[in-house]
Amino acid sequence: MLRAQGVHKRYRQEEVLKGIDLDVANGEVLCLIGPSGSGKSTFLRCINHLERIDAGRLYVDGALVGYRERGDCLYEMQPREVCRQRADIGMVFQRFNLFPHLTALQNVMEAPLHVRREPKAEAQERARALLERVGLAEKAGAYPSHLSGGQQQRVAIARALAMRPKLMLFDEPTSALDPELVGEVLAVMRGLTEDGMTMIVVTHEMAFARDAADSVAFMDGGVIVESGPPGEMLSRPRHERTRAFLSRVIGVPA
Amino acid sequence: MAAPTSSCSGALLTRVVARRRPWLWLGSAVVATALALLAVSIFRNPNIRHEVILQYQFAPAIMAGLRTTVVLALLAAVIGTVLGVLLAVMRLSESPVLRLASGFYTWLLRGTPLLVQILIWGNLALLFEFIGPFRTNDLLTPFVASVIALGLNEGAYMAEVVRAGIIAVDRGQYDAALALGMSRPQALRRIILPQALRVIIPPAGNQFISLLKATSLVSVIAGGDLLTAAENISSANLHTIELMLVATFWYLVLTTITSVGQHYMERRLGKSGAGMHVTS
Numbered sequence: 001m002l003r004a005q006g007v008h009k010r011y012r013q014e015e016v017l018k019g020i021d022l023d024v025a026n027g028e029v030l031c032l033i034g035p036s037g038s039g040k041s042t043f044l045r046c047i048n049h050l051e052r053i054d055a056g057r058l059y060v061d062g063a064l065v066g067y068r069e070r071g072d073c074l075y076e077m078q079p080r081e082v083c084r085q086r087a088d089i090g091m092v093f094q095r096f097n098l099f100p101h102l103t104a105l106q107n108v109m110e111a112p113l114h115v116r117r118e119p120k121a122e123a124q125e126r127a128r129a130l131l132e133r134v135g136l137a138e139k140a141g142a143y144p145s146h147l148s149g150g151q152q153q154r155v156a157i158a159r160a161l162a163m164r165p166k167l168m169l170f171d172e173p174t175s176a177l178d179p180e181l182v183g184e185v186l187a188v189m190r191g192l193t194e195d196g197m198t199m200i201v202v203t204h205e206m207a208f209a210r211d212a213a214d215s216v217a218f219m220d221g222g223v224i225v226e227s228g229p230p231g232e233m234l235s236r237p238r239h240e241r242t243r244a245f246l247s248r249v250i251g252v253p254a
Numbered sequence: 255m256a257a258p259t260s261s262c263s264g265a266l267l268t269r270v271v272a273r274r275r276p277w278l279w280l281g282s283a284v285v286a287t288a289l290a291l292l293a294v295s296i297f298r299n300p301n302i303r304h305e306v307i308l309q310y311q312f313a314p315a316i317m318a319g320l321r322t323t324v325v326l327a328l329l330a331a332v333i334g335t336v337l338g339v340l341l342a343v344m345r346l347s348e349s350p351v352l353r354l355a356s357g358f359y360t361w362l363l364r365g366t367p368l369l370v371q372i373l374i375w376g377n378l379a380l381l382f383e384f385i386g387p388f389r390t391n392d393l394l395t396p397f398v399a400s401v402i403a404l405g406l407n408e409g410a411y412m413a414e415v416v417r418a419g420i421i422a423v424d425r426g427q428y429d430a431a432l433a434l435g436m437s438r439p440q441a442l443r444r445i446i447l448p449q450a451l452r453v454i455i456p457p458a459g460n461q462f463i464s465l466l467k468a469t470s471l472v473s474v475i476a477g478g479d480l481l482t483a484a485e486n487i488s489s490a491n492l493h494t495i496e497l498m499l500v501a502t503f504w505y506l507v508l509t510t511i512t513s514v515g516q517h518y519m520e521r522r523l524g525k526s527g528a529g530m531h532v533t534s
Contacts, residue, residue: 048433079437087435097430101448111434114444156430163434 001026001167001198002047006056009042016042018222019056024167027196031209031230034219035245040202041094043219044169047200048089049082060089061166087115090160094172096152098144104131104155105140108162116163123162130158134188150181154188161192168192170201186212206250210234218242306496310487311503319483320504326400326469326479327508331462333405338412343442345417356413363410368403369471375403376475400472400479408465415457419450452523459516463509470505480504 002024009017016039024030032040045051047058049066057074058065066082067074077085098107108127112118118126131137134154144152153173160168170189174182186208192199193212203209209216210230217227220241227233234250237243296302310316344356363371374381376399379390394402423446431441470481480501488497 045429050429050432083432083435083437086433089433091430091433093426093430095424095426097424097426099427099430099445099449110444111436114440115435159434 001028001061002200003059004043004047004056005058007043007046007053007058008055009039009046009051010054016222017046017053020219020222020224022217022224022227024198024200027198028214029193029197029199029201029212031213031216032200032202032219033204033206033209033216033245033249034225038219039222040219041171044091044171044200044202047167047169048086048091050091052076060085083115087111087163088166090163090165090168092153092156092160092168092170092173094175096144096149096156096176098152098156098159100144103141103143104136104147107144107155108159111159112162127158127162130161131155133161133191134158135184148181149177150184153177153185157185157188157192166198168197168199170199170203172202172204174203174205204249206234206246218245220245301495302499303493303496306491306493307499310484310497310500313487315483315487316480316500316504319478319480322397322478322483323466323469323480323504324508326397326404326472326477327462327466329401330404330408330465330469333401334408334412334461334465335458337405337409338416339447341409341413342416342420345413346420360410360413363407364414368407368468369474371407372400372403372471372475372477375399376472376477396472396476397478399475400469400477404465404468404472407468408461411461412458415454415461416450418457419452419454420446422453423449455516455519455523459512459519462516463512466508466512467505470501 002022004020004022007017007020008015020039020043022030032043034040042051046053047060047065052066057067063085064074065085067076069075098104099110102110105124105127108130109120109123112123112126113120128137128140131140134157136151136154136158139147139151139155144155147155157173173189174185177185182205186205189199189201189208190212201208201213213230215227216230216233218225218233218237218239218241225239225241226237233242234246237246297304341356341359344352345360347353375394376396378394378399382390384390385393427445427449428441431445432438436444469477469479472479473482473485476482484497484501488494
């Protein structure tokens with residue numbers, strides 16, 4: 001579903017991604033862990049071309065993201081094509097980023113109506129079903145400012161799902177939540193993994209990584225230091241840097 | 255079960271005496287007296303002919319001028335708003351040329367007196383006798399010149415107002431809109447501008463009130479507005495103050511209506527956004 005080859009990203013002088021190689025199979029759940037500033041979120045934003053990459057290639061579902069290859073050159077796509085690619089990739093943000101001037105239901109319907117141009121009745125029916133799926137059927141008419149953080153994040157997940165994405169990206173979805181609200185969001189995400197959704201999750205929730213992920217990748221300093229099945233990665237890390245990070249986060253003896 | 259709301263029952267209350275504030279009372283008395291004296295000096299003034307005010311308050315010439323003032327202000331506001339959005343988007347674009355052009359426009363039109371701009375548009379025929387195949391004076395009637403001068407000037411101010419509104423919207427809103435597959439113009443129209451409106455409305459209301467009063471400046475090119483009408487009458491009958499009071503009354507009516515409208519618009523916009531900021 002996703003293939004990254006030597007992805008580089010620079011902000012002015014600073015190289016944030018120094019060659020990321022990664023494969024995520026169809027239906028696989030990958031958790032990206034690592035210290036803050038290691039480039040996890042930047043990499044995620046490159047996958048749907050919210051950030052331009054400076055070198056390398058990113059394929060989603062076999063198609064090059066954001067560029068067209070002709071000869072030995074990569075040409076950036078027209079905005080219209082980039083939009084079409086993004087529409088197939090769902091993204092959930094740390095700060096939810098719900099549209100505050102729209103109700104929960106309108107938030108979920110917005111993109112199907114105005115990007116996919118679905119008929120209103122159909123979009124609305126589906127939006128209600130999605131809100132029910134994330135346990136918020138009775139909050140359809142509520143504005144984001146009247147919802148708790150956990151509820152906002154669940155609406156944001158429903159909003160992303162409304163576009164029937166092939167791939168879902170989660171950028172620290174529970175980091176901005178009060179501790180007692182984390183569980184409800186993770187429960188919704190677990191539900192998605194059971195439905196076979198392909199997911200890339202940047203997270204600090206090691207318990208979620210351990211029992212919901214198919215694989216875990218550890219990033220530090222703009223590279224993927226190591227990756228593997230969660231059991232192995234989290235309890236028997238091979239690299240010193242991984243051990244140091246894990247001992248800080250969950251207290252595994254280094 | 256209801257918990258007891260207060261431990262303070264009626265039986266415990268003794269008389270409450272407010273702090274004395276002699277200076278507050280004195281200050282209020284001074285201001286009230288001054289206002290009363292001012293009112294008396296106007297209403298009892300032998301130099302003001304009240305029947306002249308009454309005679310002209312609803313005179314056809316004044317009403318025609320009032321209508322022109324309202325139309326001028328509305329047209330200029332529409333031009334100014336459209337231009338303001340365009341200039342604001344240019345100002346925030348990736349192209350340095352567009353950014354500079356927008357900045358230059360604002361610099362030039364905010365940096366010169368509106369009166370000068372009105373005079374230039376009103377006398378453009380001195381500079382260009384023809385615009386294309388048309389005679390400039392046929393095309394730029396005083397009214398048209400007034401609309402253009404006011405609209406272009408308004409645009410420069412609205413550009414700053416709109417820009418501030420757009421900047422006030424969280425960047426995450428762009429990300430979310432783009433991630434859903436919206437194009438940039440679509441994200442701007444459907445997500446960013448509706449939210450920017452909350453920040454834009456209060457200063458835009460002030461701007462419109464300024465504009466209503468600024469229309470009086472077009473009397474220098476005989477723009478046919480309320481002040482022009484009042485001046486035409488007063489230059490014939492020499493009751494200058496009376497006719498200025500007639501005009502003053504109508505300007506206050508217009509600005510009051512605008513203020514009330516602004517108040518209701520802000521309340522309506524506030525409904526969905528009681529705390530538009532993201533809460534966790």
